[in-house]
Amino acid sequence: MISARNQLPGTIKSITLGAVMAEVVMDVGGAEVVAAITRNSVEAMGLKEGDSVQAVVKATEVMVQK
Numbered sequence: 001m002i003s004a005r006n007q008l009p010g011t012i013k014s015i016t017l018g019a020v021m022a023e024v025v026m027d028v029g030g031a032e033v034v035a036a037i038t039r040n041s042v043e044a045m046g047l048k049e050g051d052s053v054q055a056v057v058k059a060t061e062v063m064v065q066k
Helices: 039-045
Strands: 006-017 020-028 031-038 052-057
Touching: 006 031, 006 039, 020 039, 020 052, 031 039
Parallel strands: none
Antiparallel strands: 006 020, 006 052, 020 031
């Protein structure tokens, strides 16, 4: 269980590993959501392209621009 309400189911499109950080690109309903997480987290979770995941969004502020 997790308390965050903004959980978006998606699929990993790509993972770019750096020395310390990783960029994880997810397809969420046809939109791309990108997360920057530690490389260690990617490896510990065994993340790979095609995996079903959830993007969990926890933000203190959401802005809208038109």
